[in-house]
Amino acid sequence: MIDVKVPATTANLGPGFDTLGMGLSFYNEVQVKETASDLEIEIKGEGRTQLPTTKDNLIYQAMKQLFTKVGYKPDGLYIKAINNIPLARGLGSSAAAIVGGLLAANELVEDKLSISELVNLATKIEGHPDNVSPALLGGIVVSNYKNNRVIYEKIAVPELKIVVCIPDYELSTSKSREVLPQQVQFDDAVFNVSHMGLLLTGFLKQDYKIIKEGLKDRLHQPYREKILPGFEKIRTQLESKALGIVLSGSGPTVIALTLEDEEEIGRKMVDFFAEEDVEAKYVVTTPTNQGAQVIMNKK
Numbered sequence: 485m486i487d488v489k490v491p492a493t494t495a496n497l498g499p500g501f502d503t504l505g506m507g508l509s510f511y512n513e514v515q516v517k518e519t520a521s522d523l524e525i526e527i528k529g530e531g532r533t534q535l536p537t538t539k540d541n542l543i544y545q546a547m548k549q550l551f552t553k554v555g556y557k558p559d560g561l562y563i564k565a566i567n568n569i570p571l572a573r574g575l576g577s578s579a580a581a582i583v584g585g586l587l588a589a590n591e592l593v594e595d596k597l598s599i600s601e602l603v604n605l606a607t608k609i610e611g612h613p614d615n616v617s618p619a620l621l622g623g624i625v626v627s628n629y630k631n632n633r634v635i636y637e638k639i640a641v642p643e644l645k646i647v648v649c650i651p652d653y654e655l656s657t658s659k660s661r662e663v664l665p666q667q668v669q670f671d672d673a674v675f676n677v678s679h680m681g682l683l684l685t686g687f688l689k690q691d692y693k694i695i696k697e698g699l700k701d702r703l704h705q706p707y708r709e710k711i712l713p714g715f716e717k718i719r720t721q722l723e724s725k726a727l728g729i730v731l732s733g734s735g736p737t738v739i740a741l742t743l744e745d746e747e748e749i750g751r752k753m754v755d756f757f758a759e760e761d762v763e764a765k766y767v768v769t770t771p772t773n774q775g776a777q778v779i780m781n782k783k
């Protein structure tokens with residue numbers, strides 16, 4: 485039995501739309517065993533009543549892509565998914581499924597693909613690199629996807645607390661991308677370029693003042709704010725209490741990056757969502773520098 489563990493991820497991270505992502509310290513687990521006949525999938529935790537247990541399952545789909553690439557044909561597979569990452573909330577559940585499937589399949593074929601090949605294959609399946617890269621590598625990862633190639637660089641995360649406030653409804657990434665414009669204003673692009681520079685400088689120097697300044701965005705949040713009741717209020721009311729309040733991935737989850745007052749910030753985030761009739765819960769977590777890992781391989 486092969487057992488792999490994959491972190492949740494928060495993509496976009498302020499100005500880093502489709503580019504920047506960070507690993508978080510809560511995990512999905514994927515267990516895989518080669519069997520004599522066909523496919524059996526068991527799901528525990530998040531999505532157990534809604535995710536397919538057929539060949540449509542994303543974990544299986546990712547495994548199949550890797551097997552095809554390396555020319556391997558297992559007789560049958562048993563897959564057990566133990567899910568802690570809620571689906572379609574902006575915490576990289578699809579990336580975790582893809583990366584979990586790829587890493588387990590790669591372990592089964594004795595590491596035929598390198599990490600770089602896994603990043604590339606995972607990005608091809610997901611469509612954007614900003615969740616799959618930190619899911620595989622941990623830390624904060626800057627990635628660029630061009631001509632079907634991912635260029636990526638990992639940097640270590642400074643000490644931080646992340647308050648993750650998760651609304652009680654799903655918003656698929658594809659739906660949330662529909663509200664984005666085809667073109668943006670030149671000054672908005674310049675704003676994001678400069679803030680991305682500041683944010684990365686802040687992370688590299690571990691300078692929280694620069695991180696706070698750098699977390700601002702004009703590329704995706706202003707558009708998505710319109711379909712996410714509560715987010716604007718949370719951002720404007722709580723910005724001064726934290727280093728930054730940003731949308732996690734494509735939403736609806738909102739995260740606060742902070743050094744202190746995490747419980748108070750979490751409670752207030754829930755209250756501001758409630759004022760807009762959105763039920764939500766919060767968890768306090770930390771970033772992780774450790775990406776997906778094989779925690780067991782017993783023949």
Ligand SMILES: Nc1ncnc2c1ncn2[C@@H]1O[C@H](COP(=O)(O)OP(=O)(O)O)[C@@H](O)[C@H]1O
Binds near residue numbers: 535572
């Ligand atoms: N653990 C899982 N196992 C299989 N498929 C999953 C799993 N988690 C997510 N998915 C697939 O990914 C979809 C959610 O992806 P997406 O809309 O990108 O949201 P997220 O922001 O959580 O990544 C689910 O509807 C499901 O099809």
Ligand SMILES: N[C@@H](CCOP(=O)(O)O)C(=O)O
Binds near residue numbers: 496615
């Ligand atoms: N850059 C993507 C990130 C989607 O992240 P997810 O966690 O919501 O899947 C986007 O903003 O569309």
